[in-house]
Amino acid sequence: xxxxxxxxxxxxxxxxxxxxxxxxxxxxxxxxxxxxxxxxxxxxxxxxxxxxxxxxxxxxxxxxxxxxxxxxxxxxxxx
Amino acid sequence: xxxxxxxxxxxxxxxxxxxxxxxxxxxxxxxxxxxxxxxxxxxxxxxxxxxxxxxxxxxxxxxxxxxxxxxxxxxxxxxxxxxxxxxxxxxxxxxxxxxxxxxxxxxxxxxxxxxxxxxxxxxxxxxxxxxxxxxxxxxxxxxxxxxxxxxxxxxxxxxxxxxxxxxxxxxxxxxxxxxxxxxxxxxxxxxxxxxxxxxxxxxxxxxxxxxxxxxxxxxxxxxxxxxxxxxxxxxxxxxxxxxxxxxxxxxxxxxxxxxxxxxxxxxxxxxxxxxxxxxxxxxxxxxxxxxxxxxxxxxxxxxxxxxxxxxxxxxxxxxxxxxxxxxxxxxxxxxxxxxxxxxxxxxxxxxxx
Numbered sequence: 094x095x096x097x098x099x100x101x102x103x104x105x106x107x108x109x110x111x112x113x114x115x116x117x118x119x120x121x122x123x124x125x126x127x128x129x130x131x132x133x134x135x136x137x138x139x140x141x142x143x144x145x146x147x148x149x150x151x152x153x154x155x156x157x158x159x160x161x162x163x164x165x166x167x168x169x170x171x172x
Numbered sequence: 173x174x175x176x177x178x179x180x181x182x183x184x185x186x187x188x189x190x191x192x193x194x195x196x197x198x199x200x201x202x203x204x205x206x207x208x209x210x211x212x213x214x215x216x217x218x219x220x221x222x223x224x225x226x227x228x229x230x231x232x233x234x235x236x237x238x239x240x241x242x243x244x245x246x247x248x249x250x251x252x253x254x255x256x257x258x259x260x261x262x263x264x265x266x267x268x269x270x271x272x273x274x275x276x277x278x279x280x281x282x283x284x285x286x287x288x289x290x291x292x293x294x295x296x297x298x299x300x301x302x303x304x305x306x307x308x309x310x311x312x313x314x315x316x317x318x319x320x321x322x323x324x325x326x327x328x329x330x331x332x333x334x335x336x337x338x339x340x341x342x343x344x345x346x347x348x349x350x351x352x353x354x355x356x357x358x359x360x361x362x363x364x365x366x367x368x369x370x371x372x373x374x375x376x377x378x379x380x381x382x383x384x385x386x387x388x389x390x391x392x393x394x395x396x397x398x399x400x401x402x403x404x405x406x407x408x409x410x411x412x413x414x415x416x417x418x419x420x421x422x423x424x425x426x427x428x429x430x431x432x433x434x435x436x437x438x439x440x441x442x443x444x445x446x447x448x449x450x451x452x453x454x455x456x457x458x459x460x461x462x463x464x465x466x467x468x469x470x471x472x473x474x475x476x477x478x479x480x481x482x483x484x485x486x487x488x489x490x491x492x493x494x495x496x497x498x499x500x501x502x503x504x505x506x507x508x509x510x511x512x513x514x515x516x517x518x519x520x521x522x523x524x525x
Contacts, residue, residue, distance in 0.1 A: 129332065130215050133410045133446065146415050149407030 094143060094169060099162045102142050106134040117159040122152075135161075143169050174360045175427055178303040182353040183512070184313075185345035186489075187241035187520035188482040189233045190222040190338075190469065197221075202331045202394065212335055217445025221338025221470030223323045228525065230261050230319040231269050231276070233341035236523050238277055238315060241343045244520040247313060249278040254314035255285040256302045258294035258474045260503070261321045262287065273317075284311070291370070292441045292502025294318055294474030296510050299344070300358045306348050316344040318474040325372060326404075327388070329396035333404050336444065338470035342478035345518070354493075356512040357428045361420050363505045369408040370503040374399035409502070413447045417501045417509075418454035424509040425455065430497065432456060437485060439498040442466035442476035451499070473502065486519040 096117055104115040110126045121127060132152050139147050145168040147161075155161040197219055203209040213219055224233070234257070242249060255277070257270040264272075268287040279285065284305070290297050295318040302316045319341035326333045374385035385399030397403065417440070425432060438457040440448045442465060452462045463484035465476070472479055477498055481489060488494050493515030501507035 128211075129406055130211060132407050133215070136407060136411050137414060137446075137450065140411075140414055146411040148411060149405055152407060 094166055096159065096162050099165070100158055102138050103135065103158055103161075106131055106138055115158065117157065117162070119158050120156055121158055121161075122156075139165055145169050145172055173423060173427065176300055176304070176358040178300065178307050178356045178358070180309065180348055180350040180353050181303045181306045181356065182347055182349045183344060183514045183517050184347040184349075185241055185245045185518035185520070186342065186478055186482050187237045187244060187523065188340060188342040188475070188479050189237035189240065189523040189525050190340045191224040191228060191233065192524045193223050193225060194220050195223050197335045200335060202334060215444070215446050216336060217464065217467055218336055218470045219467045221323075221336075221472075222340065224321050224339045224525075228321070229263050229324075230259050230321045230339070230341055231263050231273055233321075233339065233525050234273060234317050234319045234343070235276055236525050237319070237341045237343040238317065240520045240523045241315070241345055244518050245345055247345070250280050251313050252279050252283055252315055253311035254302060254305060255279055255283055256288055256298055256314070256316050257286070258288045258290050258298045258316065258318040259320055260289045260291050260473070261325050262289070290474055290506065291504065292443070292473045292476070293500035293504065293506045293508045295342075295344075295477045296358070296498055296500040296508040297360075297506075298474075299356065299510060299512075300508070302346055303356055306346055309348055312348045314346045316346060318342050318344070318478055320473045320475055322402075322471070322473055325402050327397045327401040329388070330401065331394045332406055333402070336471050338472050340469060340472040340475040340479050342475045342482065344478055354513040356510060357424065359420055359424045359427065359509045361416055361507045363412070363416070366408065366412060366505040368403075369405045369412060369505055370402070372400060372402045409443075410447060412505050413443055413501060414450045416505070416507050417451045417499045420501075420507050420509045421451070421455045421497065421499050424497065424511060428511055430511055434495050435497050436461060436494040437488065437496045438462045439477050439480055439496055441500045441502060442469070442471055442480060443502065444471065457497075474500070482519055483522055489514050489517040490519055491515065
């Protein structure tokens with residue numbers, strides 16, 4: 094899996110945030126549009142695209158999109 | 173894999189009772205604007221729920237539901253051989269609520285009664301437990317209640333749960349009937365490592381009630397809870413709910429050689445629309461075969477599958493036999509799936525308390 098595709102999939106879960114805002118360093122929980130519902134969309138996206146289930150704590154402990162990418166990559170490699 | 177087949181038992185009747193008070197999610201004072209409320213409604217599918225007034229318990233709703241069912245069935249309380257009460261919002265710490273209900277419902281003093289404190293998987297588990305006991309043939313008539321007052325064991329200032337959960341009681345009449353019954357099939361699942369995804373930390377023996385456990389605290393912005401209130405960790409529940417129920421249903425379908433094209437009704441625990449639709453799509457059942465009542469009643473935990481049957485499927489279930497697949501999942505974390513046939517069921521119109 095690659096980070097560029099992950100960022101695209103991540104950005105797809107947002108309706109009102111400009112696509113250009115999303116980079117590997119984006120602190121996603123600080124985005125105005127971020128909410129508990131976005132978190133659920135992210136969990137569902139990761140399940141659909143990478144076939145792994147992330148925990149609430151994985152999102153809570155990730156600051157940037159890169160951080161979450163690493164979690165998903167680890168889970169996916171060990172699946 | 174733990175699997176079970178039960179013969180000689182059929183669903184003979186069903187009823188449900190909900191409190192009269194309705195809480196509309198659009199009007200809740202917990203959102204910063206209506207837009208936020210609309211977003212929650214759009215993704216959960218839950219528009220409103222029924223809520224008990226202070227002083228009313230799940231057993232009060234149950235008495236109405238059971239009385240209505242008995243009238244509909246033309247059964248007498250003395251005809252009931254077994255009475256099971258699926259509920260986590262019990263009347264007292266002791267005794268079991270089923271004992272108190274034996275007297276209130278005028279059931280026989282030799283009736284077999286018990287509580288089953290399951291939560292969301294409870295109706296399916298309860299069907300397998302009561303069904304098994306009945307399949308031996310000496311119990312002829314049983315009532316399985318699935319009732320919950322979720323608004324009482326959750327904090328009303330907890331924005332993560334208030335829009336989602338409602339109160340209801342349901343009663344399912346089961347009959348020993350070798351002639352008109354078909355086998356019911358069950359699969360079970362549990363993941364105790366996830367018990368903190370949905371739990372009430374204080375009030376049991378591990379963490380007894382203390383003064384501190386009764387103090388309301390703001391655990392995160394806008395979310396107020398006491399130690400004795402139910403915690404629902406939405407992200408972990410969601411991750412569990414999009415993974416295990418589809419897997420369990422697929423196991424059921426495979427183990428019992430179910431042709432999904434012949435399924436008439438997919439009856440899912442009414443968690444929220446987002447979760448349930450993911451489950452439905454995973455096992456490829458069309459939307460028209462998947463009834464929902466969550467928009468009107470919210471998530472009523474163990475009562476949600478029978479409430480869906482009473483309020484959304486009564487025309488089908490009172491007619492010719494329907495091929496049904498059901499899945500209950502949640503607190504535990506526990507889940508259970510079942511395949512059964514139901515037809516010519518006596519269904520009492522929904523009762524308001």
